[in-house]
Amino acid sequence: MPELPEVETTRRGIAPYVEGYQVRSIIVRQAKLRWSVPETLSEIEGHTITAVTRRAKYLLLSTQKGTLILHLGMSGNLQLVPADRPPKKHDHVDIVLSTGKALRFHDPRRFGAVLWTTEDPLRHKLLCKLGVEPLSDAFYAQLLYNVSRKRRVSIKQFIMNAHIVVGVGNIYASESLFKSKISPKRAAGQVSLARYRTLVDAIKQVLSCAIEQGGTTLKDFVQVDGKLGYFQQQLTVYGREAAACVVCGTAIKKLKQGQRSSFYCPTCQT
DNA sequence: CCCTGAACCTGACCGC
DNA sequence: TGCGGTCAGGTTCAGG
Structure with missing residues (x-):
């Protein structure tokens, strides 16, 4: 969840x-x-x-x-x-x-x-090797750029790697890449510094926006008081395979990367 | 070090 | 109604 x-x-x-x-x-x-x-x-x-x-x-x-x-x-x-x-x-x-x-x-x-x-x-063993917090000043484009050089893994899997940056889950990874117009298939080492700037901004915006909304982007999120979170229809690509891209109308595509589903617009994201 | 895929577990859903 | 297959928001671990 x-x-x-x-x-x-x-x-x-x-x-x-x-x-x-x-x-x-x-x-x-x-x-x-x-x-x-x-x-x-x-x-x-x-x-x-x-x-x-x-x-x-x-x-x-x-x-x-x-x-x-x-x-x-x-x-x-x-x-x-x-x-x-x-x-x-x-x-x-x-x-x-x-x-x-x-x-x-x-x-x-x-x-x-x-x-x-x-x-x-x-x-603790589980916490000591974690990467930076995405909403902190320690998460910035130059860091991603430096760490990603010569990495052939896809940018989607790269930003989901908790040794690099924590807290970017499967939904918000797709959403952030759409927002920054980067194809999830692109190799992390082939992403320019300028695009990492856009991506870092997108990740920070997507996550902080979701926190402001009370983390209710997930349809079965149960809040502490037991109420179901009000499901905001604000996901632009995740779970929208074959639906029209909100920007250009192209059909959203789905693919598997590292055993996880990714969603993207083949026109907007390159 | 980097990368991939298996593993952990239950429940919902879909097609037959 | 049942059965098998697929899928799901995460993360560690083994092995190449």
Whole structure:
């Protein structure tokens, strides 16, 4: 379910109900997620969550004792529910708070993760090799240009590589390339500095716009309050195979790149 | 180091 | 109604 805007929307949604409150208990109904939920996660019980932050698509719940690391995978979501509400199918983990509410992790496909570290979370194995945040000043055209020289991988796969830049998921990768008029098939090493400037701007715009909209570009995005996000009909190419390009009317094409679907306008994007 | 493809898992949908 | 195949918003890992 989540791309970066959905994760950021989730972070903003839960923060007011979580920050400053104590964790009463952890309930694990299904420990087998992407990685097993560690037994040591119970160490968080009795500690106060001091901050909810995000790195890439990971949510970090900090306490004095350690940090709970959450990833929503493909199909995960977090909801704030009364702690005594009966769990539904795929409600794998509850973080029960002293307020009587629980942060409930739901994830049918179980590609998500709930981890615990007492070290600096940014040094964690999963976080330490991540690329730059797309909405930060550390993400700029010259960086992409330099890193992409001699790379033959497609530009689409290149911008989705989390070692380079994080948070550009499959939908927004297609959308950003359309906005910057670059073919997803073009080799990353064959993209000019000028075009990387356009692309970086497009990625920043597409992501921040989606965050402003509340991350509701995804049709089944469930917000923290349980409401379905209002699906904005604003995707210009993703999921629009054979439909008319919003700019020139050409039929949108679909192709597979690195096992993922890409959508593009063969006329506008070169 | 770079690149590709398999793997993890469930559910929805489509054609027969 | 059932069955098999395909597809889905992510990411790591093994191997060439």
